[in-house]
Amino acid sequence: MRLTSPSFPRNARKALGDDNLKSAMRKLAEGFPVARLAAIAELPEFEALRDRGREIKDHVLANLDLYLERFERTCVERGGHVHWARTAEEARGIVLDICRRVGAKTVTKGKTMIGEEIGLNKFLEAHGVLPIETDLGEYIVQLADEPPSHIIAPAIHKTKEQVADLFLEHHRQYGKTAKLSDGADMVHEAREILRPKFLAADVGVTGANFLIAETGSTVIVTNEGNGDLTQMLPRVHVVMASLEKVVPTLEDASTILRLLARSATGQEMSVYTTFSTGPRRPGDLDGPEEFHVVLLDGGRSAVLGTEFGDMLRCIRCGACMNHCPVYNAVGGHAYGWVYPGPIGSVLTPALQGIAATRHLPNASTFCGKCESVCPMRIPLPRLLRQWREKAFEADLPSLSERFGLGLWAFFAKRPWLYRLATRLAVAVLGALGRKSGRVASLPFASAWTDARDMPAPEGRSFHALWKERRG
Amino acid sequence: MNAPVEPRLRVGFFVTCLVDLFRPSVGFAAIKLLEDAGCQVEVPAGQTCCGQPAYNSGDKAAAKALAKQTIAMFEVYDRVVAPSGSCGGMIKTHYPELLADEPEWSTRARRLADKAHELVSFLVDVLGVERVAAAFPGKVTYHDSCSGLRELGVKSQPRKLLGTVDGLDLLELKNAETCCGFGGTFCVKYGEISAEIVGKKTADIVATGAGTLLAGDLGCLLNMAGKLSREGAPVRVRHVAEVLAGMADGPAIGEPREPER
Numbered sequence: 001m002r003l004t005s006p007s008f009p010r011n012a013r014k015a016l017g018d019d020n021l022k023s024a025m026r027k028l029a030e031g032f033p034v035a036r037l038a039a040i041a042e043l044p045e046f047e048a049l050r051d052r053g054r055e056i057k058d059h060v061l062a063n064l065d066l067y068l069e070r071f072e073r074t075c076v077e078r079g080g081h082v083h084w085a086r087t088a089e090e091a092r093g094i095v096l097d098i099c100r101r102v103g104a105k106t107v108t109k110g111k112t113m114i115g116e117e118i119g120l121n122k123f124l125e126a127h128g129v130l131p132i133e134t135d136l137g138e139y140i141v142q143l144a145d146e147p148p149s150h151i152i153a154p155a156i157h158k159t160k161e162q163v164a165d166l167f168l169e170h171h172r173q174y175g176k177t178a179k180l181s182d183g184a185d186m187v188h189e190a191r192e193i194l195r196p197k198f199l200a201a202d203v204g205v206t207g208a209n210f211l212i213a214e215t216g217s218t219v220i221v222t223n224e225g226n227g228d229l230t231q232m233l234p235r236v237h238v239v240m241a242s243l244e245k246v247v248p249t250l251e252d253a254s255t256i257l258r259l260l261a262r263s264a265t266g267q268e269m270s271v272y273t274t275f276s277t278g279p280r281r282p283g284d285l286d287g288p289e290e291f292h293v294v295l296l297d298g299g300r301s302a303v304l305g306t307e308f309g310d311m312l313r314c315i316r317c318g319a320c321m322n323h324c325p326v327y328n329a330v331g332g333h334a335y336g337w338v339y340p341g342p343i344g345s346v347l348t349p350a351l352q353g354i355a356a357t358r359h360l361p362n363a364s365t366f367c368g369k370c371e372s373v374c375p376m377r378i379p380l381p382r383l384l385r386q387w388r389e390k391a392f393e394a395d396l397p398s399l400s401e402r403f404g405l406g407l408w409a410f411f412a413k414r415p416w417l418y419r420l421a422t423r424l425a426v427a428v429l430g431a432l433g434r435k436s437g438r439v440a441s442l443p444f445a446s447a448w449t450d451a452r453d454m455p456a457p458e459g460r461s462f463h464a465l466w467k468e469r470r471g
Numbered sequence: 472m473n474a475p476v477e478p479r480l481r482v483g484f485f486v487t488c489l490v491d492l493f494r495p496s497v498g499f500a501a502i503k504l505l506e507d508a509g510c511q512v513e514v515p516a517g518q519t520c521c522g523q524p525a526y527n528s529g530d531k532a533a534a535k536a537l538a539k540q541t542i543a544m545f546e547v548y549d550r551v552v553a554p555s556g557s558c559g560g561m562i563k564t565h566y567p568e569l570l571a572d573e574p575e576w577s578t579r580a581r582r583l584a585d586k587a588h589e590l591v592s593f594l595v596d597v598l599g600v601e602r603v604a605a606a607f608p609g610k611v612t613y614h615d616s617c618s619g620l621r622e623l624g625v626k627s628q629p630r631k632l633l634g635t636v637d638g639l640d641l642l643e644l645k646n647a648e649t650c651c652g653f654g655g656t657f658c659v660k661y662g663e664i665s666a667e668i669v670g671k672k673t674a675d676i677v678a679t680g681a682g683t684l685l686a687g688d689l690g691c692l693l694n695m696a697g698k699l700s701r702e703g704a705p706v707r708v709r710h711v712a713e714v715l716a717g718m719a720d721g722p723a724i725g726e727p728r729e730p731e732r
Contacts (some may be wrong), residue, residue, distance in 0.1 A: 009661070018668055322563055325650045329667040363661055365654025365668070366527060382530035382568075385527065392529030401528070401660070409525055409533035411486075413540065415517040437727035438700050447662025452669065452697035455493065455708075455725030462486050462495035466514055 005073030005336035008359035057313035074216030078278030088118035098331020104202035110227035114240040151330030204230040208241035221270035222462040237288035259375035313376040320370035342370035363386035483548035500716035556619020559589035595628035605717035608638030612681035616688035
């Protein structure tokens with residue numbers, strides 16, 4: 001996927017001017033976070049589960065080679081194929097090879113963020129294989145030719161009205177000429193159109209929420225059942241997963257599953273939790289003839305064992321973005337790559353380099369809400385700050401920013417000079433706002449004063465007054 | 472026979488740069504509260520800034536220099552108290568992280584962190600203050616500033632003391648724990664996003680119907696006061712210490728000091 005993170009400020013400005021986005025994001029704020037609170041209120045051991053989840057993942061990351069090899073072994077023992085991909089390019093090639101070998105014309109797809117990360121859809125299309133998204137949100141953004149804006153709710157940025165317009169435009173070819181207004185009718189129409197595509201597909205591609213080393217199984221959670229149709233109906237099932245998705249046992253997956261949906265949507269469990277272990281066995285009533293797992297590194301192994309390693313505990317629930325004031329203000333597209341919000345702002349620099357993505361870790365108020373809701377207790381503000389340090393070390397902040405910071409630090413390190421400078425600043429600002437109590441426009445602080453007044457100082461600095469009164 | 476008088480706690484008061492610059496009255500209110508609670512308060516004259524702007528901008532060297540300067544200045548006191556969860560959190564939780572790779576300073580940082588506090592939680596949790604002698608008739612609402620709330624656990628303490636202010640009617644703010652969009656340097660680096668976030672906050676504030684907004688951090692207060700004033704909203708804004716100290720009769724944040732003619 002094309003990286004537009006370098007123009008984050010421009011992306012954000014555009015997003016802030018989009019009224020449809022605003023109304024869609026308001027719904028997000030009133031939805032998932034509220035449901036999450038209600039769900040965890042009913043689970044007294046939720047905090048203890050978070051600790052357990054963190055332990056499981058930390059243990060896996062410390063022994064990743066062991067568990068990946070065990071997963072490969074058990075998966076192959078059950079008739080599956082495991083493909084190792086160092087890069088996005090290798091992963092795309094592996095999927096295309098499978099498609100070509102079986103002569104695939106169409107591929108149905110369940111939700112896979114790895115698929116997004118490697119730009120699978122465009123690549124398959126360019127090579128004559130038609131990918132069809134079957135998750136409703138993914139289907140919508142595919143029609144709109146947009147990337148997803150949220151990792152579990154890809155079309156969260158769209159209003160119902162916009163979806164109705166998209167359906168009208170794209171479903172005309174199927175003889176659907178009425179503009180719909182009811183959500184259930186839209187779901188019904190999409191289902192009607194997708195059903196024959198499920199049946200006709202040659203290959204089904206899904207993601208994976210977990211890989212289970214003990215059994216060689218892959219696990220997906222969905223709410224629409226589309227994942228099951230995607231992986232059960234075609235002859236070939238291809239699972240896309242990144243390395244850190246592996247957990248040791250079924251028991252571990254169960255523990256983390258108790259955290260996942262509650263943190264994500266506020267559900268106790270997603271509607272479907274599907275375990276896939278190898279291809280169809282003799283006597284099985286259904287299932288694919290071939291079962292492939294593509295394991296993508298994509299830069300993750302370089303993060304392992306570094307001061308950024310904690311980000312690999314992420315289970316992609318989306319809680320950090322649901323609760324982030326910045327994400328809620330600008331939506332997911334502004335971040336400019338696959339993973340938005342706080343986790344995206346630590347992951348994207350790791351996978352795409354900090355030079356092109358330096359805005360992302362800076363675009364946070366450090367309010368700490370993300371860390372407080374992360375089921376895996378990822379210290380997101382600390383990781384964001386570490387990226388800021390890397391960016392500063394590499395001289396990436398703008399000249400004016402570095403100059404301002406340097407000037408301020410110069411004074412702050414020299415108390416008496418600082419006292420003099422602040423006295424002056426207070427006097428000037430205080431005089432500007434003496435009559436009204438506020439300053440409506442400041443030449444060097446328009447980022448502040450464009451949208452709000454600058455309250456004027458009281459007129460004397462605390463230290464000057466203190467010296468007079470008590471000194 | 473009388474019990475021996477406990478020696479008074481010697482408190483080094485960390486003014487914070489924003490209080491120094493914008494609102495000295497918050498400093499005087501805080502000191503009154505500390506003295507009323509029996510502390511001996513001193514204000515080291517050489518203090519400047521805790522270093523958080525540098526720390527959060529990735530400039531570790533400048534942040535370390537300022538942290539060391541602050542540690543050296545305040546470690547002589549029994550306690551260090553700041554009228555801010557943000558600066559308090561910097562000293563209490565971030566100094567030890569920042570200096571973790573320098574053995575001597577890391578020890579000194581941890582020692583200072585152990586005795587560093589945000590003002591209102593210090594009054595309630597450490598000094599055991601149960602009530603204040605102040606009156607503030609009217610409806611107020613309260614915003615939980617992020618650092619105080621999530622780094623230092625400041626939540627119940629201000630509400631407890633506000634509950635003892637004569638005539639004060641506290642109306643809880645919807646989304647009180649959601650960031651106001653200040654974020655230190657964030658508000659100027661990404662001014663438009665910050666403005667969008669504070670706009671949601673002021674809508675919630677106005678919806679409470681309260682005439683006064685209180686919080687424990689001047690950065691957030693300047694941000695919210697500036698937005699409320701730009702919107703012409705009839706809400707006055709003050710630091711919680713002003714109300715608790717009974718020193719809330721002067722102009723509120725962003726109000727004229729002289730009547731307009």
